[in-house]
Amino acid sequence: MMFKGVILSVMASFTFGVLYFYTQLLSQLDSEQTFGWRIIATLPFLTLFMWWSGDLAYIKNIYQRILAKPSLLLLLITTSILTSVQLWLFLWGPMHGRGLQVSLGYFLLPLVLVLAGSVLYGEKISKFQWVAIILAVIGVSHEIWRLGSIAWETALVAVGYSAYFLLRKKIKTDNLGGFWWDLVIIMPVAVYLTHTGLLPYSKFFDQPTLGLVIVGLGILSAIGLGSYILASRFLPLVVFGLLGYLEPVLLALASLVLGESIGQEEWFTYIPIWCAVFVLVLEGAIHLYQQRQKAQNLQLNITKYQKRLKNDEFN
Helix, strand or coil, X not given: CHHHHHHHHHHHHHHHHHHHHHHHHHCCCCHHHHHHHHHHHHHHHHHHHHHHHCCCHHHHHHHHHHHHCCCHHHHHHHHHHHHHHHHHHHHHHHHCCCHHHHHHHHHHHHHHHHHHHHHHHCCCCCHHHHHHHHHHHHHHHHHHHHHCXXXXXXXXXXXXXXXXXXXXXXXXXXXXXXXXXXXHHHHHHHHHHHCCCCCCCHHHHHCCCHXXXXXXXXXXXXXXXXXXXXXXXXXXXXXHHHHCCHHHHHHHHHHHHCCCCCCHHHHHHHHHHHHHHHHHHHHHHHHHHHHHHHHHHHHHHHHHXXXXXXXXXXX
């Protein structure tokens, strides 16, 4: 399950990186219309993804839990709002030149999850992880000293997404079924947002390929979000948080390619946080090397044992 979780997490990160570029194809729509169409287009492809992953049963399971305990619906509305805000912000950021601020929030999110996993679930924090946390705190402290506060986009991602994952874990909806219900609950708002703006549907006549672009948005969103949530189920919170660092690296690179820049005074915010990423990557590389060495030693011992058994049988 651990290996499957790692693969899904990496797949999700690369998909989210592609989505940052993909927003450039949606310039005909504003961020609210894009969010609405994203929800509408994602739901059917997410359902297909769940059929492929064998998770459709979770939809019925949660429905039965709602019937047995209606108060669960209030908590599902809360998780729906939390994730909808993040889905909107993810598209709004690069469309309004705030992609770097959003990506910084994703840099901090794994650290918040690491701390939450340690405090709430007793997951152990290694020495490398402590060094990474300290470096990240230095970067955030500089940003607060520089601006008097941290960018609202950054705080919203780091705190809001953490609250989302922790609440889902608490109410046991940390599966694709829970996310499916999040989308269903917010669907009326999504449909309304597609009707906002001046002549919202005329854009489809002016740009006939826009419909295909929205379908592509739904497919990418379903793959990315589905893989991300599946990974959160298969991995311990600490490991899930650390693997999450691949995503903000890709988002930051995408933002720079799209024309955003880091000001001279901002480097002292980004450099410590990027150093924290390097420390965690180093820890991961050391861990993989040690695991490989253990596997090789185990295989060597098994081979020796098998040879010894053959010699004993021969004698």
